[in-house]
Amino acid sequence: MNEESQLKLFPTYPPYHRFKEFIAPHADRFKILKAILEELAINHQVVSIAGNRHFLVFPDMQKQTKWPDIENLLDGSELLRYSLLKNNLLRDHDAILLVAHYDRVAHSPGANDNSAAVFELINAALILQKEAIRRWFMIFTDKEELDEGEGLCTQGAYTLAKGLKDAKFGSPKVFIFDACGSGDTLIISTVADLLTKNDERPGSSHIRHAVQQLRQRALETARTMHLKYCMIMPTPFSDDAGFFRANLAAQTITVLPSTEATAFASLFRNKLDIVDILTGGDKSLLPETWRRLNSGNDTFSSLTPQCFPTVVRFACTLCGA
Numbered sequence: 033m034n035e036e037s038q039l040k041l042f043p044t045y046p047p048y049h050r051f052k053e054f055i056a057p058h059a060d061r062f063k064i065l066k067a068i069l070e071e072l073a074i075n076h077q078v079v080s081i082a083g084n085r086h087f088l089v090f091p092d093m094q095k096q097t098k099w100p101d102i103e104n105l106l107d108g109s110e111l112l113r114y115s116l117l118k119n120n121l122l123r124d125h126d127a128i129l130l131v132a133h134y135d136r137v138a139h140s141p142g143a144n145d146n147s148a149a150v151f152e153l154i155n156a157a158l159i160l161q162k163e164a165i166r167r168w169f170m171i172f173t174d175k176e177e178l179d180e181g182e183g184l185c186t187q188g189a190y191t192l193a194k195g196l197k198d199a200k201f202g203s204p205k206v207f208i209f210d211a212c213g214s215g216d217t218l219i220i221s222t223v224a225d226l227l228t229k230n231d232e233r234p235g236s237s238h239i240r241h242a243v244q245q246l247r248q249r250a251l252e253t254a255r256t257m258h259l260k261y262c263m264i265m266p267t268p269f270s271d272d273a274g275f276f277r278a279n280l281a282a283q284t285i286t287v288l289p290s291t292e293a294t295a296f297a298s299l300f301r302n303k304l305d306i307v308d309i310l311t312g313g314d315k316s317l318l319p320e321t322w323r324r325l326n327s328g329n330d331t332f333s334s335l336t337p338q339c340f341p342t343v344v345r346f347a348c349t350l351c352g353a
Contacts (some may be wrong), residue, residue, distance in 0.1 A: 148213025
């Protein structure tokens, strides 16, 4: 679909009214995202950890307690802990955490990776606030994309997850939304099975069990919504890799066109090495949508905005809306 056709379908209501600005060359995505959250009066806090700036988004709660104005004196895990405690989430083991990275690789518009998911979750936050849903929060992460030669310990999600653990946050139910802008089929990722299969570190069995519970919740949510198109399959690594490296379970959600999803699923029946394909093998075997990621082809015209509401509704339903 060309860009002119996309413009006719693309929503113009907030937050989508600033989408094209967000994917423009040389856009200051941090500054634009902060401005959007402020414009829409969405309760948020910027937390810097290991040089990465993450946005924490919370329900707009009426607090009975007067909290000291010390946020400008805190940083890193201290500010993260303070923000969670202030928003009654520190000891809430049933809280849902929705995650989407807002960074992109150089020279790519990043329309699908990962602007679409960021704007879908902002839309979901507006709905959750309007319906007064509690026990959820979101994090828009920095530094999901790694430069050549960098390892998982430099990923923003890794140091963020370590910060959550340092803050004594317990066991949040983490759902990661990545590349959710092109397609009609919701994909519930099984990449965690590949990441944790041979992991013998202490606590690895607990992580595997926790991921199974998260996947079950995602499947139950899809059934509740009576989704026509929903599949389970491995997906490219996302912030989930950093979370797992820090021993924190996470479930990734993505989207593909149904024809691409069906074709990729058939690879399992042929017993091909999916890990090799996902991590640098024969890229021609990947769905076209995934081949466009991290490239100059990840443009506005590749999106299917008519499918955005499904992702938004899925995120809201996960949180109990």
